[in-house]
Amino acid sequence: MLKIEELYVSYGPVEAIHGISIEVKEKEIVSILGSNGAGKSTILKTISGILKPKKGVITLNNKVINDLDPSQIVKMGVTHIPEGRHIFPNLTIKENLILGGYFLKENEVKKQMDYVINIFPILKERLNSKAGSLSGGEQQMLVIGRGLMSKPKLLLLDEPSLGLSPKLVSTIFETLKTLNHSEFLPILLVEQNAKKALQISDRSYILVNGKIVLSGKSEDLIEKEEVKKLYLGR
Amino acid sequence: MILLNLLIRGLITGAIYSLTSMGIVLILSTTLVMNFAQGDMGMLLAYFAFFMLARQIPYPVVFAIVILIGILLGFLFEKYLMSRARKTSHLGMVMITLALTMIFEGFVGYTFSTMPLLFPKAISGDPLQIFGVIIDKHDLFTFIVSIIIVIVLFIILYKTKIGIAARSLAEDEFGARILGIPINSIYLFIWMAAFAIAGVSGILVAGRQTLEPHFMVVIQLKGFMAAVLGGMNSIIGSVLGGFLLGMIENLVSFYIPQIKDSFSLILIVLVLLFLPQGIFGKREVRRA
Numbered sequence: 001m002l003k004i005e006e007l008y009v010s011y012g013p014v015e016a017i018h019g020i021s022i023e024v025k026e027k028e029i030v031s032i033l034g035s036n037g038a039g040k041s042t043i044l045k046t047i048s049g050i051l052k053p054k055k056g057v058i059t060l061n062n063k064v065i066n067d068l069d070p071s072q073i074v075k076m077g078v079t080h081i082p083e084g085r086h087i088f089p090n091l092t093i094k095e096n097l098i099l100g101g102y103f104l105k106e107n108e109v110k111k112q113m114d115y116v117i118n119i120f121p122i123l124k125e126r127l128n129s130k131a132g133s134l135s136g137g138e139q140q141m142l143v144i145g146r147g148l149m150s151k152p153k154l155l156l157l158d159e160p161s162l163g164l165s166p167k168l169v170s171t172i173f174e175t176l177k178t179l180n181h182s183e184f185l186p187i188l189l190v191e192q193n194a195k196k197a198l199q200i201s202d203r204s205y206i207l208v209n210g211k212i213v214l215s216g217k218s219e220d221l222i223e224k225e226e227v228k229k230l231y232l233g234r
Numbered sequence: 235m236i237l238l239n240l241l242i243r244g245l246i247t248g249a250i251y252s253l254t255s256m257g258i259v260l261i262l263s264t265t266l267v268m269n270f271a272q273g274d275m276g277m278l279l280a281y282f283a284f285f286m287l288a289r290q291i292p293y294p295v296v297f298a299i300v301i302l303i304g305i306l307l308g309f310l311f312e313k314y315l316m317s318r319a320r321k322t323s324h325l326g327m328v329m330i331t332l333a334l335t336m337i338f339e340g341f342v343g344y345t346f347s348t349m350p351l352l353f354p355k356a357i358s359g360d361p362l363q364i365f366g367v368i369i370d371k372h373d374l375f376t377f378i379v380s381i382i383i384v385i386v387l388f389i390i391l392y393k394t395k396i397g398i399a400a401r402s403l404a405e406d407e408f409g410a411r412i413l414g415i416p417i418n419s420i421y422l423f424i425w426m427a428a429f430a431i432a433g434v435s436g437i438l439v440a441g442r443q444t445l446e447p448h449f450m451v452v453i454q455l456k457g458f459m460a461a462v463l464g465g466m467n468s469i470i471g472s473v474l475g476g477f478l479l480g481m482i483e484n485l486v487s488f489y490i491p492q493i494k495d496s497f498s499l500i501l502i503v504l505v506l507l508f509l510p511q512g513i514f515g516k517r518e519v520r521r522a
Contacts, residue, residue: 048412074414086409088402095398102395102415150414 007056034207048080077153089132100149248480249380254457273454276436304433308426465515
């Protein structure tokens with residue numbers, strides 16, 4: 001459903017992404033792996049319209065979305081859950097969720113909120129407390145829940161495991177897997193935690209300095225010697 | 235009894251400070267622009283109001299028209315000036331608001347002369363006496379209208395989607411942008427609201443004193459002080475700061491008239507020294 005062809009992105013004169021091609025098919029979880037500064041977040045920001053590509057084509061269900069702004073892209077069903085949480089700490093959890101469903105109609109907001117609360121029951125009792133009072137793991141759940149409020153057809157997920165305890169990381173990844181299995185929600189996942197990402201995803205791309213050096217089925221990649229050595233620490 | 239009189243008058247002056255400081259903080263917290271033009275936008279609109287009132291257009295109609303002009307000017311200002319300046323320089327945006335004050339004061343002085351004009355009160359007649367407190371009718375009107383404006387703004391900010399989005403913008407612009415919130419429309423809305431409020435306070439203040447090109451400068455300054463006192467990032471704080479400043483000022487000018495004029499400046503220095511977030515300013519409730 002999402003197709004990126006020969007994408008180049010630069011920050012001013014500095015080029016960060018040098019001609020990459022990535023595809024996410026229906027029902028798939030695809031991960032982009034790579035170290036800090038490889039350009040993973042840049043790719044997601046370009047898909048969601050925050051950054052504009054210098055060259056290349058991004059299509060969603062065969063429609064070119066290069067020149068759309070973030071609002072239009074969200075309306076088309078692409079939701080970007082950013083790295084570093086970016087919750088609104090002084091707004092209540094409920095208000096945070098309402099903003100996630102900014103383009104929904106009044107009655108849909110209520111329905112979708114029930115759906116999100118069902119996935120993350122921890123948010124339920126605290127709907128009227130400030131989001132800043134949540135713990136790190138709870139905030140991550142809020143961010144994912146807020147992203148789900150927009151009824152996404154494609155989820156872009158940036159480093160959901162960052163700064164969380166291993167147990168919480170497992171919980172979050174379990175949830176993502178369930179979403180993908182039960183609702184066939186395609187997910188494009190960006191991760192430094194290569195092991196987890198390879199386990200959960202169908203296919204993966206490995207990004208080094210803005211170029212894709214390796215790609216394929218995750219179950220094959222996890223067995224490759226160079227992947228093991230460089231990313232899995234074995 | 236004197237004390238009660240002083241406090242009530244302080245509340246009324248405070249209501250006017252609150253309106254201006256609310257306008258300033260609304261803009262500052264969301265766009266990070268210090269809006270120097272809040273007071274003088276009110277001055278300009280008060281002049282428009284004066285000439286409509288002089289043509290016998292009834293007060294409520296003038297009020298409505300002034301609010302509409304304020305909204306229109308806010309729209310044009312964001313759409314054609316601020317949105318362009320935002321792309322290049324932040325300081326530029328602040329300078330534009332400063333330039334606006336000079337343009338407005340110059341325009342008004344040139345077109346209508348700088349001669350003080352007597353602005354009609356919303357309700358004239360003898361002051362009321364309620365339980366020994368003497369209140370001018372226009373002052374009572376001022377107080378009630380200010381409270382209504384504050385309540386309306388709070389309903390918008392806390393109960394409507396666009397209001398909640400405006401508050402989210404004050405917290406995390408990137409977070410708002412990535413959710414697809416149409417930020418440019420929110421900016422438009424904020425400036426429209428701020429200039430509509432400016433128009434209301436312009437009329438209210440003009441009715442208590444004479445109309446001349448600089449009559450809102452002091453109010454702008456007091457609004458700014460009220461914002462510092464209440465907390466620059468808190469809209470509730472800005473409103474409460476306004477009332478508080480009005481009351482304290484009134485008490486001081488009665489009991490210690492020697493420091494009447496310098497008092498609020500001393501207060502601001504003290505607040506900035508010992509309570510830099512203001513009395514009601516939010517400390518970030520953020521866990522790591």
